[in-house]
Amino acid sequence: MGSKHTNELTYDAQQCSPGSSSQAFSVVNVLCFLVFWLCIINAWAVVLSACFQARALTAQTAETDAIRFLVGTQSLKFDNQIHIIDFDDENNMINKSVLLHDAGEIWHISGSPADKAVLTTCYSKSEFCVCVSCRPASESRVLTCAAVWRMPPEWESGNHESPDDSSNNPQTLELLCHLDNTAHGSVACVLWEPMGDGKRLISLAENHVLLWDLQESSTKAKVSTATLEGKGQLKFTTGKWSPHHNSTQLATANDTAIRGWDLRSMSQIYCIENAHGQLVRDLDFNPNKQYYLASCGDDCKVKFWDVRHINEPVKCLEEHSHWVWSVRYNHSHDQLLLTGSSDSRVILSNMVSISSEPFGHLVDDDDLSDNEESQQEDKGKEPLQDSIIATYEEHEDSVYAVEWSVADPWLFASLSYDGRLVINRVPRALKYRILL
């Protein structure tokens, strides 16, 4: 483990402080080392870079073999990057590759479900000229755009051998298609059709839902839109494409409301007003129960909804002590729920009562054969209750994104604003209880 940590630290040093004094470096080294040893037993952390903040995290959806996360950085001053974090499960090693994303700082990132080399980002382009001091920056305008990118094919091969090269001269993403949104305003997020062929996309721009259909070779897109009308300036904050119902439904969040959309007619099908006391920050569909939806928001709560009965949440968790920014169901075991919050904590909870797993089921029949063993096991095997499994406090800053790995359902990553990515495992005991 020690060696691994030093490994990570070399990234920091090499990337960001080639010219800094050796003394400062050693201090940092010791400190970080200490921190990792203190708080990480079952977790692996990587600091992307000391000079980058980051908000955008996604698992590479199409990649089912390797445990791979994509992180987009957010910096106004430097060229932004997409870091590809590979976790080697067998050797407990973290590998990182960097791709250059020179279009702007990345607010949101998501990978195509069909082609693992294709991804979308939402980035803000600053048309701002730093050098001209006499001219006031009155015309400058920050607009968040979205685009579909393709990773250069050779990033993987060149990376492993010489990380120094890749970090020093990162390869650039190849632009496939610019999702033009100038007519509609800033894009909040881009969603791929779940389990689709990687041709259909939705982008949420201000108060518009834009459904894109990528043409051949994914370089052009057709668009159809739905618009949310209402009093005041309505603005989508986030959305989620439902994997159920043949991928014809979409849920979006604006302010405190959650809305459901039918993509065939591009019309609203339900609306949960005041779903949260304050802004809704994130949504996620239960992958196994088609009407169940989790949401989180600024009221520090995570709520579970049955969209057929929208008056009351099915359940409500209030464990975080600040805004909850991200909520994710585990893809295969939907009782496992991950939440990240700006109180710098990540909480893994076990929501047995509203999962698709039979709740409170009895011990299996074959346990009856050997009584002694089953009695011992009974203690451990009492029906699981809804509970917090673990609270991860490795982060020092607000956690804006959490994500389960696609390849390994027991692994997840969380990303905090200071650029630290932490990869954790579901505790082994729980894993076996769920599996056995």
Place this chain on the structure above:
Amino acid sequence: MSSATTPPDSDPNGRRRIHSMLKLYYGLNEEGKAADQAESLDPCDINGPHFDPEVYLNKLRKECSLGELMDHESCMVKQIRSLDSDMQTLVYENYNKFISATDTIRKMKNDFKKMEDEMDCLSANMASITEFSARISGTLQDQHAQITKLSGVHTLLRKLQFLFELPARLNKCLELQAYAQAVSAHRRARCVLQQYSHMPSFRGIQDDCHVIMEQLAQQLRQKFRDGGSSAKDLSECVELLLQLDEPAEELCDKFLSHAQSRLEADLQGLEAELKDSAVTDTGGGSVQKTSPGSNPVSPSSSVINPFLSPTAGTDILEFIDRGCNEFVSSLCLVIASYQELFINRPQEGELASKNIPEMANGKLHVFVDTLAARYFSLVERRIQEEKGVSDNSLLVRALDRFHRRLQAISKLLPGSAVPSHGTEIVVQAARQRIKQYLSALQTFYHDSLTDVRQALAAPRLAVGGASASGGGASSKDATPSLPELLASLSNFILNQLKSVLASVHLFTAKDITFSNKPYFKGEFCSQGVREGLVVSFIKFICQSSRQYCESAGDRGGSTPPALLLLLSRLCLDYETSTISYILTLTDEQFLVQHHTPVTPVTALCAEAREAAQKLLNHYVKVQGLIISQMLRKSVETRDWVNTIEPRNVRAVMKRVVEDTTSIDVQVGLLYEEGVRKAHSSDSSKRTFSVYSSSRQQIRYAPSYTPSAPMDTNLLSNIHKLFSERIDIFSPVEFNKVSVLTGIIKISLKTFLECVRLRTFGRYGLQQIQVDCHYLQMYLWRFVSDENLVHFLLDEIVCSAAHRCLDPSPMEQSVIEVICERAVRADWSDAVKANSVF
């Protein structure tokens, strides 16, 4: 024999002496004393028997002078002379008597001779009479025997005549309605008739009699059935019927059914009344809604409402009275007369064998039970209608009367279940009443809260304005301040609770008959009053307070924050003192003996404390949210890239400071100051300048230059490593500083997160710098640990710098100048506002 001692001149004495001497003579010594005296041995005693003249003379000569002797001598002579005369008289008298006696004896001798002859004659006559009478009786012997025989025949004939006349006589009796006579006559003849029934003539008579008696019985039954007759008649009737071998069971049934019809009428009357009152009750209830009180401070005006009872319709006391007077008393009457008729009558003859009392008793019990059950159901219904809790004494008195009257039944009918059932009803009513009181208290509490809420809504602006400008000046006279509201609210609640306790206490008053029942001694006090009323109410307060935290939602719009604060303080006060006071009061008043486990004071206190904590947390959350929203709006709506150079602190920051100050005042009214961590000794300005010049410079000023991003970031990371993690929405303590710290934490964290989502231009960053400095100048004084504010503000400025396209920070001195100008403007505003006041 002469006595020298006695004077001779006294006549009576002399005569007695003579008598005594005579007695001596005749040997009639009646008095032993005289003999004793006579036997004195003194030889000198002249009257004594042993008198010796020589000795006497010698003695005289020796003792006496000549003169005396002379005197003595003369005296002696005189005595002797008188004695002599006495003696002569006596002798003469005796002589005379002797002569007369001789004469008498002679005469007597002649008379006796004559009498002897007459007696002989008489005895001869008697003998002849005896002879004659013997002869007469011998002759009369035969005739006497004949006469005796004749008289025997006479009596037999008379009896026969009675028998033969019996039907006619009975008929006559029937006509005259002299039933008793008829029955007794029949009874006399019955045996004879029975005995000689083999003779045709007797049999005829018997049959006739039967027919007549049948008729009679019929009439009696009729009479019995008509029932108009008095109790005495009725009992006579029953007695006769029983004598006529009428089956007792049937009679019982008839009697009871007859009584039942009358009692049913009573019950129906009661039921009708019940219906009437029900109709009027509902009518009255709808009218009863009083308009909300004009004076918002005193809840009493609008709170009277639940404590008013429907005035229309008969009250329960009247109803119970009527029930008692009509139904229960006539029931008692029936029971009494029934018992007299069937149960307590002396058993004679063959009736005894039939075991009537047992059977009759059984019937009576069934009868009473069914009727009482109906009555009870009516009473229960009536009691249930008693919803208003205005005058408990009325209900208690009604119940008391009800219970008391049932005691009469229990006396009459010892084994009956009626009284115990009645007690049950009373117990039920008491339980019901407790429940009603609880709900009334709850309504009262809600109404009080509504009043408080109105009171809060009206003067809130005034308070806020006054405190913001006057710097903690108390509110205006006209509007009640928070502590006053709190005091009045808790007083109202306490008084109401006390009055309810007093009303409930009536149930256990000494003069109430049912108060000594075990239920009212034990369970009523502990389970009913203590648990059901007091504890439930306290729990209700806590629970409803908690509901304010939950149901109000996070919008915070529905519940004014001041109310949350007020309730929190209320709950805290309950925890510290009021709960134990109330419970002690209850225990004392009701002498609660804890047979069953009761809720301990500590548990309630814990609950109250939890509620208080929750409320305060929620208050912090709501207030924090209000300020956060302001900050968020201000950050989100502004175009930070194209903003102009900052010349002043933004208005929203002033607003934040104002609001925080007014919250500070508001909380300060109800909560203590609390402890701060050690301050840096001097005022805000110096601290801040030191902080900004040294730490801030190191912290983020260099980070604006892209050349050395590493150091600052590492340093900030290191700083973060060693600073404690800040829990934003964490529970607060019950003091002002902690509350304010919580609110400020929430607000600043929101500010931070919002800043991180924006992109800033150069002047945007500078504006943030100015704003943060301004906040720093004000906010440090509210919080427990000013480093917290420093840290968060630092973080904000730092984040803004990171999000800045052109990070060129403003000179510290310029910032200070701008902020000071703003502060001065604030002060002048405040002074102006004060002068207006």
